Amino acid sequence: MDPRDKVFLITGASSGIGAATARAASAAGAKVVLAARRADRLEALAAELPHAVAVRTDVTDPAQVQAAVDTAVEAFGRLDVLVNNAGQGLHAPLEDVDVDDFRAVLELNVVAPLVALQAVLPVMRAQGAGAVVDVSSGTSRMVLPGAGAYAATKSALNMLSAVARRELAGDGVVVSTVYPFITDTEFHRVLRAGRLQQRPGGPAPHTAEHVAEAILDLVRSGEPEKVLVPEGFAR
Numbered sequence: 369m370d371p372r373d374k375v376f377l378i379t380g381a382s383s384g385i386g387a388a389t390a391r392a393a394s395a396a397g398a399k400v401v402l403a404a405r406r407a408d409r410l411e412a413l414a415a416e417l418p419h420a421v422a423v424r425t426d427v428t429d430p431a432q433v434q435a436a437v438d439t440a441v442e443a444f445g446r447l448d449v450l451v452n453n454a455g456q457g458l459h460a461p462l463e464d465v466d467v468d469d470f471r472a473v474l475e476l477n478v479v480a481p482l483v484a485l486q487a488v489l490p491v492m493r494a495q496g497a498g499a500v501v502d503v504s505s506g507t508s509r510m511v512l513p514g515a516g517a518y519a520a521t522k523s524a525l526n527m528l529s530a531v532a533r534r535e536l537a538g539d540g541v542v543v544s545t546v547y548p549f550i551t552d553t554e555f556h557r558v559l560r561a562g563r564l565q566q567r568p569g570g571p572a573p574h575t576a577e578h579v580a581e582a583i584l585d586l587v588r589s590g591e592p593e594k595v596l597v598p599e600g601f602a603r
Contacts, residue, residue, distance in 0.1 A: 369448065369449070369497070369499050369542070369587050369588065369590065370588065371393055371396040371397060371398040371449070371584060371587055371588065372396060372397035372398065373397060373398070373399070374398050374399070374448035374449055374587075375398070375399045375400075375401065375440055375444045375445075375446050375447050375448050375449070376389075376390070376393045376398050376399070376400045376401065376448070376449040376450075376451060377400075377401045377403060377436060377437065377440050377447055377449070377450050377451070377484075377488065378390050378393070378400060378401070378402060378403065378451040378453060379403045379404065379425070379427050379436075379450075379451065379452055379453050379454035379480075379484060380403075380404055380427075380453040380454030380455065380503075381400075381402035381403055381404050381410060381413065381453070382402070382404035382405070382406040382409035382410050382413070383404075383406075383409060384576050385453055385503060385548065385576045385579045385580060385583075386402075386404065386451070386453040386454070387409075387413055387576070388575075388576035388577045388579065388580035389451055389453065389579075389580040389583050389584070390402055390413060390417065390420065391413075391416070391417070391577075391580070392577065392580040392581060392583075392584050393449075393580075393584065394417040394418065394419070394420065396584060398419075398449075399419035399420070399443075399444050400417060400419065400420045400421075401420075401421050401423060401436060401439060401440040401443065401444075401447075402414055402420060402421065402422045402423065403423050403424075403425035403427065403433075403436045403454075404424070404425060404454065405424060405425065405426050406424075407422065407424040410422035410423070410424065419444075421439060421440070421443045421444075423435065423436045423439045427454045427476065427480040427483070427484060428475050428476055428479070428480050430483045430487070433480070433483050433484050433487050434487050436487075437487045437488055437491065441491060446491070446495060447488055447491045447492065447495075447498070448492075448495070448497070448498055448499065449498070449499045449500070449501070449587055450484055450485065450488045450498070450499075450500045450501070451500075451501050451503065451583060452480075452481035452484055452485070452500065452501070452502045452503060452525075453503040454476065454480060454481075455473075455476055455477045455503065455521075455522075456472075456473055456476050456477065457473075457518050458470065458473045458517050458518045458521075459514050459515055459518060460514060460517070461513065461514055461516075462516045462517065465516075465517045469517075470517050473517065473518065473521050474521050474524075477518075477521035477522060477524075477525060478521050478524045478525050478528070481502055481525055481528065482528055485500060485528075485532060485543075488500070489536075489539075489541065492539070492540075492541045493539050493540075493541070495540075496539075496540045497540040497541070498539075498540065498541040498542070499541070499542050499543075499544070499586075499587050499590070500529075500532070500541065500542070500543045500544070501543075501544050501545070501546060501583050501586050501587060502525055502526075502528070502529040502543070502544070502545045502546070503546055503548065503579075503583070504522045504525055504526050504529070504545050504546065504547050504548075505518070505519065505522040505547060505548060506547045506548060506549040506550075506595070506596065506597035506601070507519040507522060508522040508523045508525075508526055508547070509547060509595065509597055510597070510601060525545075526545060529543050529544070529545040530545070530592075533592060542590040544586040544587075544590065544591060544592055544593060544594070545592065545593045545594075546579065546582050546583055546586060546593070546594045546596070547593065547594070547595045547596055547597060548574065548579045548582075548596050549573070549574055549596050549597050549598060549601070550573040550574065574596060578596070579596065582594045582596060
């Protein structure tokens with residue numbers, strides 16, 4: 369799918385990969401609907417971009433997700449691409465993981481993307497075409513002590529993405545998954561709990577812009593996945 373003149377709904381768009389994806393999509397000629405909880409950041413980003421609408425959205429609330437989809441259609445007449453980017457990290461040894469923290473991250477990282485997919489499907493089916501890119505994590509392709517709970521949520525998202533790709537192929541809706549490595553954003557500073565333990569001498573983090581370009585590449589190509597984990601780090 370050529371991003372030009374297409375309408376993107378991007379969750380978690382107030383910072384990091386989501387904001388970078390909005391800028392990259394806009395630069396490619398797309399119209400963007402920015403969904404996140406921090407309305408001030410969304411509005412500032414929307415003011416930067418030529419065809420952008422900000423919708424304050426808590427993606428764990430299905431009614432707010434549906435409102436974001438409705439806003440996209442009302443503003444631009446269609447909805448072509450969903451980028452399921454909203455998420456939160458949790459880094460702690462499994463014995464120390466608080467189950468309430470785990471449930472909250474499951475809700476945000478797994479349930480919310482499913483809700484968003486369900487919300488956009490009627491529009492995409494009616495159009496006969498659509499693209500969904502789920503933002504997973506390289507940790508789901510590694511065995512990384514301290515990241516087990518977080519990686520488990522992203523592993524669940526991977527399966528949802530793979531099955532959705534198969535189920536929706538006949539509807540013209542293409543579902544893809546991107547696997548970022550460590551990315552230089554505020555993500556690791558606002559974890560649900562714990563803190564990231566980086567290996568000494570490891571590769572430099574990727575920029576959010578690098579991941580955003582990978583997301584746009586998936587929209588263009590329709591390939592099932594793009595893995596950004598450096599060689600030697602995946603299991």
